[in-house]
Amino acid sequence: MAIQNSGPTLVQGARATQSTIFLKILMAASGAVFIAFVLLHMYGNLKAFNGHDAYNEYAEHLRELGTPMLPHSGALWIIRAVLILSLVVHVYCAATLWKRAKKARTVRYQVKKHTGAIFASRMMRWGGVTLLLFIIWHLLNFTIGKVNVTGGATNDPYNLVVDSFSTWWLTVIYLVAMAMLGAHLHHGIWSATQTLGLTNSDRTRKLAKNSAFTLAVVIAGGFSLVPIFVLAGVINK
Template identity: 70%
Template sequence: MATTTRPALVKGSRASRSTIALKMLMAVSGLIFIGFVLTHMYGNLKAFGGHDSFNEYAHHIREFGEPILPHEGALWIIRVALIVSLVVHVACAVALWRRAAKARSVKYVVKKSKASSLSSRTMRWGGITLLVFIVWHLLNFTIGKVNVQGGATDDPYNLMVDSFDVWWLTLLYLVAMVALGMHLHHGVFSAAQTLGLTNNDKARRNAKAAGALLAVVIAGGFSLVPIFVLAGVITK
């Protein structure tokens, strides 16, 4: 009996440990992104200070770390760290999804739990939406610098205003922010749970509250600039 069950137990133990490792990597990479989006949101809100305030911020982040680092050195370190975090986050998510799908050897109808939130049930599709948005966002403002109105692309503030002055671009951006908010709402709690920070009822409530707060602050903060541009409050 022992000779037949032991290999299975060892295999199951290894699978469990690797699943925990994948969740840990997702949690850590997710926290890195939370730090980034908070900083990025702060930079975006510089638009309320006008053209010079916004462009000075964009210029200073390229000089950050000089003269110890070369021009844009710190920025490239951040970019590489974010790319690695993104690859790790997506790869772990795909691996965990495949494991969950493989575990269902028999198809069955899953009754939605009343305890599960909309955010938790839409994590996968929200993640895909954000991934597509990130690609477009980089093409729009960083890599390709696409100005859909045909204007200049060498001025960060003017490019931002020209982009969000187009209603459908602002709409797409706001949809992405809804996806971001929902992803953060459940993701923060999930990360806290993975890191062992939800060991009691009070800790779980705090983790859920932190997720809700970050979702509102970050998604709401990002949404302010495009809304005010489209409303004509922020102009060139």
């Protein structure tokens, strides 16, 4: 350690809730909401294998969840509110930490090896941006705008799914997005357990990394099944 004592002084009145680690904890917590969401969403999508009526009944059931205690679509809107809040928190923390990381090294190395890093961990930020763009398109496609790229009807969820994924380029977009989601989850799930302080030994770290990989494959793979089987003509109208 060097002897020179330049400008910076000791921080007075430090608050743990104003630290970079607190931002990371918020990212992990909001990320956990998304993990639960994509797991359930993926499971729901697989209803497409049960045919037109089962899939549409599931979609309608989501709106009747909790009725008559809750109004029609009430539970769905509660879930949506939690997801929107989580998204705002997740993106805000990511942007703040990204900006900070850029400032922490303003002069880049001429030569830099990335020993210890993997593709998934190095892709977190740009992968996150890709997923954000995908989510916007996905909501326009199936929720808010209901875009049928084949020009057909949009009022029948099952038929919209079949029409959409019969279009090869749309299926490609979704499969690329699922690869990005898998990579994001692969690093993100392990990173969240580490940030929450659950991996304090070699054993738990390996367990967290293996679980993250498995979950990422199950979720991204599960999501990919419906588009692939629609394109292959197995799931049809």
